[in-house]
Amino acid sequence: MAKYENLVDRFLKYVKVNTKSDEFSQTVPSDPKEVAFLKDLAEELKEIGFSNVRTLKDGYVFAEVPATPGKENVDAIGFISHVDTADFNSENVNPQVVTDYDGQSVVKLNDEYSLDPEVFSSLKKYKGHTLITTDGTTLLGADDKAGVSEIIAAGEYMLNHPEFEHGKVVVAFGPDEEIGIGADNFDTKEFGAKFAYTMDGGPLGELEWETFSGAGATLTATGKAVHPGTAKDLLVNPAVVLIDVFNQLPEHDRPENTEGREGFFYLTTFEADADKGVMRMIIRDHDRTKFEERKQMLTTAVENTNKKYGDAVVLVLKDQYYNMGEILKDQPEAVDVAKTAMNELGITPIIEPVRGGTDGSKITFLGTPTPNLFAGGENMHGRFEYVSTTVMEQATDLILKIVELEAK
Ligand SMILES: [Zn+2]
Incomplete structure (x- = not known):
């Protein structure tokens, strides 16, 4: 019998419930x-x-x-996880269980889609594992119902093994991580x-304690609509004005050209007509100084454009979250304990800066240092999402090992 007898059954039950955030x-x-899912979860707890x-x-x-x-x-x-799923079809999730995967076969999801190790090389790691996949029509929701089930x-x-010694463990399950506000x-x-x-x-060993810092920018341009035949020195075209701002930003510094710590x-x-235009952007950087410089760069670009076009653009900049590494580098205990726990379990920590944010980015700045640990999911946010039940067990082992180490 599996060490965690209800782990997989609960996971299969949770993923069938549609919890897509809006x-x-x-x-x-x-x-x-x-709300309905969280209410049922509270009863179950x-x-x-x-x-x-x-x-x-x-x-x-x-x-x-x-x-x-x-x-x-x-x-x-x-320990914290989110119950909502990403912006992909989440209706009638129908998980498929592939037992004793051989690490090389193509896993057919339905007539149209399959998981092919030549396309998704991560599959090759899972020889001998039981995998849970989708039926090709929805996402799976291992992000983050794997985390929910493991916690x-x-x-x-712990409740069933009083001989296992530990301090108090507090757990939290929340909404709306995928839309960045939970x-x-x-x-x-x-x-x-x-x-x-x-x-x-995601996969086994992930330990993340650095994220982007993020800001959102909304640029609204007001035009002067005049008949183009008699427009000389009069017409202000909102689309042109916004393009002028955009073209002052470095061409390299776009998601499609950057990686690592860039x-x-x-x-x-981007929407514009003769009267009005709106352009939205997000700004991301791991380094706080560079993050502030980027915001300044955009502000300066808007000022330049406004000199040319008579204050046509209004810029609203809003910080969204900050790199938790700024705090965790000085309060490394959570990261250190997780590393020690992984080492004791024979799991090699994989530590890389996240090119995004996590709930922990916010929770860390609200006062509780909160790095992110693997829950097991692969190919998250779409129909090719899958998870190994062995890795879900290892994530559960990791939670217990952290708690055990802390109580020593
Ligand atoms: Zn997630």
């Missing part, structure tokens, strides 16, 4: 489907035996596993962890 929503959580299960204003469900006797003075450690399995193990008001005080981990990474400006939307 980026156009005005509510928090963004979608009633998430109580049934399993978690204590102090409660739902917060922002939709988060918090719960605890109390310390074992004599370990009440150990600082609480937290619950670790909690259940952790905006994460209540770190109520959570009460010395440090925490999001279980939201930051960028990403033009996400």
